[in-house]
Amino acid sequence: VRTIRWGILGTGSISDDFCEGLKAAPGSALHAVASRDPERARGFARRHGFQHALSLGELLKTDVDVVYVATPPPQHRAHAVACLEAGKAVLVEKPFASDAAEAKEIAAAARRHGRFCMEAMWMRFTPAVRALVTELQHGKHGRVTRVEASLGFPHADPASRGSAVLDLGVYALSFVHAVLGPARAVKALGGLEDASALLQWDGAQGVVQCSLKSALSNDAVIHTERARIHLEAPLYRPESYAVQELVPLGPRPAGAEGGAKAALKSVTQRPELRRWVQRAKGLAVPRVTLPASGNGYAHEAIEVNDCLRGGALESGVMPLDASLQVMELVDAIARECA
């Protein structure tokens, strides 16, 4: 396979975590890191085995294929656009930008220069989210009627994170977007440190909560015509979901008589009856466990590598329009919470 040469912009702790993920993405070369400070770049390069420690200007003159932009959100637009103008693909940390207008400028630059661009919304690439979203899209659980998602942690310095909706709400909004697409309407209450939003789609409702003050449940619940599905915490890197089926059970099959224990014992060799007994007795909610590999960041890096090798300009899992629509929701919520 073609090796993809990676450049990293910014030497904060998320870049360290991402590089650990990158090392688990086959065919990735850790080519160059850029920092505002040459000594920090050299330290980072030594830590992870990068060939070059550079400034942003120097990075853009190298032959890196893609730059991971891991600077603070107010810098994303300028940094991503500079990379795209230099002919580099970009993977931009979440939130994609500070607001929808800046997000649009990034997307426009990617389209103008014909370069790959994707938001590093790593949650969407975890095996659990991919499997669950695929099941929902294929109608396995019937039509989605409601979705709830939350992400919140107490932060010692909330002001440094911009706002709860920009820093953490984007995960919950991106998740409900992955399930139901762009919302028709949104209403929100809150402020910089806490926000709660109600969303409306045709035939479905959503609730999104985020906080820099409170430890929320950090999970998601999807209600469908036939099931209640609990995507277990943490929302940014989920690894399991439980599917509680709601369809009527039908009459008790022969051979599944008695109390829970007796009935289960009598049907051990008959899986279809075993399922009936488990549901009838409320014994088990089938749980799907799909661990993320390593620290969870490899999945998004693998997606970028695959897209670049295949000549795709966008990811089918995290397309630019999805990032723009999520940023529009962020803006709408931020306006109501101002």
Ligand SMILES: NC(=O)c1ccc[n+]([C@@H]2O[C@H](COP(=O)([O-])OP(=O)(O)OC[C@H]3O[C@@H](n4cnc5c(N)ncnc54)[C@H](OP(=O)(O)O)[C@@H]3O)[C@@H](O)[C@H]2O)c1
């Ligand atoms: N996916 C995740 O799990 C995850 C986790 C945490 C953060 N993030 C995202 O990652 C991004 C960075 O967040 P962070 O909290 O790590 O930010 P940060 O620590 O404030 O900044 C990250 C790096 O960007 C560079 N930088 C900082 N301020 C800059 C400026 N004014 N101009 C140019 N470069 C600057 C610095 O690297 P140099 O000093 O080397 O230039 C810094 O180490 C954000 O978008 C955040 O939402 C994602």
